[in-house]
């Protein structure tokens with residue numbers, strides 16, 4: 001591959017020199033420009049692979065140049081050089097489509113990480129829906145889901161922090177995985193963290209690591225999840241549950257791109273993209289004083305909202321077909337026939353509110369497959385809660401029995417090392433319709 005070329009735009013000649021020398025050491029050539037006008041000419045002349053631009057330029061701003069590039073060279077990654085501590089402009093640049101930012105004085109290791117990420121985008125498809133083999137697809141043909149997939153493809157090409165909102169089970173983690181898998185960090189790790197599941201007194205050590213002896217129980221130096229995600233993506237799920245002291249440290253990690261392990265004297269640089277999610281309204285948490293406003297502002301650079309399943313009922317059937325296919329494939333029986341929904345069962349699903357969203361649909365179908373006679377799933381096999389509220393199932397006697405039976409079948413299947421579907425087929429073949437508790 002030919003030597004990559006960067007366009008560097010800054011009105012300070014010594015900064016241009018410093019960046020050019022650093023890029024040269026990375027085997028990256030550079031052309032430079034002192035103004036927006038000059039930069040536009042250089043773009044036409046050299047077709048660079050990456051643009052680094054200062055925010056304030058004599059004849060305009062870096063944002064003007066960014067808009068120009070977004071329109072005329074949409075595949076070109078642009079990183080903004082911002083004044084130290086000016087996160088507002090870094091956030092504004094990323095909202096406007098900048099790939100990343102680097103603060104002055106330019107930290108060379110941060111610059112190196114940034115350039116490497118940007119160059120990994122070279123030759124990649126334009127922001128369209130790019131399929132990845134390793135991740136399951138985010139299904140749904142509703143206009144909302146089509147928009148979300150297009151947005152994910154775009155977000156994959158930036159380093160901007162993304163905040164994913166949506167009710168439980170709407171696919172927030174799946175979306176985060178896709179942003180990672182379609183972007184330049186795809187070969188790095190994707191590290192999911194449930195912030196609510198970490199005991200409060202261990203949050204900082206889990207996230208940032210610790211030095212030996214920094215607290216009782218710290219028997220050796222240990223890397224944190226930030227270090228584990230180096231070169232990749234850290235997915236902070238249930239971010240609203242992060243205690244306030246850890247929020248301060250997280251803010252610093254995002255701003256300065258470095259972390260200080262508990263008990264360490266020095267900070268260490270980390271190259272991590274942050275994607276976070278919460279099913280709670282974070283703005284409300286800020287109002288109640290439970291979440292820091294400055295952190296909210298920084299992690300929420302771009303918000304991706306996943307709609308509830310009941311807001312897009314046209315997605316229910318295709319999702320159901322996909323899930324049933326997946327269940328059939330997971331059955332170890334080679335003869336397993338794909339179960340299918342009767343007309344009435346499909347219609348009943350369309351009417352149901354799915355408080356637990358896609359995850360609930362998965363559970364309903366797995367249970368139905370375990371309970372139905374033959375391959376056709378009838379309304380009765382779905383055991384949809386009558387009053388459409390989560391937990392209503394518990395109050396229905398018939399459903400309770402069915403649920404107990406399902407659990408029994410599932411437990412027996414597990415004990416036999418079979419999937420529930422395979423187990424049910426085996427029972428059906430033996431002419432047994434249920435498994436009795438001993």
Ligand SMILES: Nc1ncnc2c1ncn2[C@@H]1O[C@H](COP(=O)(O)OP(=O)(O)OP(=O)(O)O)[C@@H](O)[C@H]1O
Nearest residue numbers: 137138139167168169170171172173174279358359
């Ligand atoms: N659009 C979709 N297409 C295919 N599968 C989906 C879709 N949305 C969700 N799923 C599936 O539903 C399940 C729940 O998704 P996921 O864990 O991503 O939800 P979540 O919003 O992160 O949930 P929680 O808030 O409870 O953590 C997963 O098995 C996921 O694969």
